[in-house]
Amino acid sequence: MSDIQYQFQSTVTIEGGTDVVDAYKLPSTSVEQSQVGLFRNVQAIGTTEEGIDTGSIGTIGLAVFRNLDATNYVEVGTWETGGGLPANSQVLIDATGVVWMKSVTNGLWYQVQMQGTDGSAALAVGQTGGPEPVLPTGVFYPFLKLKPLEGVMCRLSVVASSLYARANTAQVELFCLLYEN
Amino acid sequence: MARLVRNTQPIPNTPTALDMGDVITPGMSIFANMSTVDTDIIEVGNYTGGTFYPLVELKYGEQAVFRVGISGSLLYAQSNTASGAILFYIIYND
Numbered sequence: 001m002s003d004i005q006y007q008f009q010s011t012v013t014i015e016g017g018t019d020v021v022d023a024y025k026l027p028s029t030s031v032e033q034s035q036v037g038l039f040r041n042v043q044a045i046g047t048t049e050e051g052i053d054t055g056s057i058g059t060i061g062l063a064v065f066r067n068l069d070a071t072n073y074v075e076v077g078t079w080e081t082g083g084g085l086p087a088n089s090q091v092l093i094d095a096t097g098v099v100w101m102k103s104v105t106n107g108l109w110y111q112v113q114m115q116g117t118d119g120s121a122a123l124a125v126g127q128t129g130g131p132e133p134v135l136p137t138g139v140f141y142p143f144l145k146l147k148p149l150e151g152v153m154c155r156l157s158v159v160a161s162s163l164y165a166r167a168n169t170a171q172v173e174l175f176c177l178l179y180e181n
Numbered sequence: 182m183a184r185l186v187r188n189t190q191p192i193p194n195t196p197t198a199l200d201m202g203d204v205i206t207p208g209m210s211i212f213a214n215m216s217t218v219d220t221d222i223i224e225v226g227n228y229t230g231g232t233f234y235p236l237v238e239l240k241y242g243e244q245a246v247f248r249v250g251i252s253g254s255l256l257y258a259q260s261n262t263a264s265g266a267i268l269f270y271i272i273y274n275d
Contacts, residue, residue, distance in 0.1 A: 075250050077227065078234045141227045143236040145250025154212075154245030157224045157238030 033061065037180035045074055045165045045174045049140040052076070054160040054178055061181035063156045067146035069172035075142035076174075079164040082138060094136065140164055146174075185272045189215060192223055192265040196233040196257045201271055207249040207256060208274030214239035215266040223265050228257035235259065239267070248274075 039055030054060060067074050090102040092109075100109045144152060156163065156178075165174055186202040201207060214223045219241040226235035237245055249256055249271070258267055 076236070077250075078236055080234065141229060141234040141236075142250050143225075143227045143234070145248045147248065150209075150248060152245075152247035154237045154247050155239060155243060157226070157235045 033180050035059075035180045039176070039178045041176050042068065043165075043174050043176060044171055045167045046171045047167050047169065049077075049079065049164045049166040051079070051161065052163045052165050052174070052176060054163060057160055057178050057180055059181040060156045060158065060160055060163065060178050062153070062179040064151065064153045064175075064177040065144070065146060066151035066175040067148060067172055068175055069167075069170075070148050072167055072169045072172050073145055073147045073150075074165055074167045074172045074174055076144040076146070076163070076165045077140055077142035078158050079162045080139045080141060081162075092136075140166060142166065151175075185270070187268075187270045189266060189268045190258075192258045192260040192267050193263050194260050194265070196228050196259045198228070198254070199256050199258060199267075199269060199271075201253050201256070201269075204271055204273050205253050206274040207251075207253050207271045209246075209248045209272050211244060211246050211270040212237070212239060213244040213268040214241055215268045216241055216260070216262070216264070218262065218264075220261075221265050222261045223258055223267050224260075225256070225258045225267075227251050228255050233257055233259060 035058065037057060039053075039057050041053055041055065043053055045052075065076060090104065092100050094100060099112055101112050102109050144154075146152060184204075186204045188200055188202070190197075190200055212223075212225055214221065216223070221241050223239045224233075224235035225237040225239070225245075226233060228234070237247070239245060260267075
């Protein structure tokens with residue numbers, strides 16, 4: 001068991017047509033880890049979502065992130081394996097953007113595309129039968145956003161393997177400090 | 182344009198949209214678990230397609246500071262109890 005003490009004081013200044021200055025001070029909080037451990041790392045994050053290295057952390061607790069890039073923002077979120085397809089889906093868009101529909105008659109997937117320039121044109125089957133479409137391996141659901149040089153602190157509610165990040169426009173360096181829960 | 186909202190809202194044990202007043206696009210935010218029971222936990226996350234994808238967890242009495250990177254309509258919270266409560270302070274995304 002170990003205790004982490006942290007304290008934030010936040011003062012916000014908003015600039016605009018009508019300036020607003022406001023402040024909210026967070027009280028300090030003592031956090032007790034059920035298992036001692038932390039992982040500190042700086043990771044290059046590209047523009048395609050990728051897993052955040054969590055080292056030997058078993059269950060992520062508190063986390064501190066800082067975007068070390070001075071130009072581009074980065075998003076942090078969860079990765080849902082399986083493409084988010086509901087069970088018994090009969091339509092999907094694969095990893096290359098192609099639309100597929102599943103036949104209710106034989107259970108095979110067929111590529112389909114709209115032909116013509118108006119709604120009267122029938123859907124055309126682009127490929128009969130297989131091969132099976134390449135399903136998206138997962139979907140990234142961003143939640144946190146770190147603008148250039150911004151930092152954040154929060155407790156995470158995600159398993160280590162689902163913690164992902166994605167940079168906007170160009171690769172960024174992301175500072176990560178993760179504590180065991 | 183609404184510039185900030187500060188609110189305390191009951192959060193039950195089902196995904197619940199946060200009442201952000203006229204703030205449509207949230208930015209830098211502070212969240213605090215205001216529950217009075219030390220076993221209460223509140224999760225905050227992305228609600229898309231009828232599914233809640235939590236990312237941030239607030240244990241009893243804890244706070245978090247981060248920039249929300251999604252539309253306000255997708256910002257949801259859920260407690261592990263029917264009587265949770267969250268305080269949030271959300272500044273519009275500049």
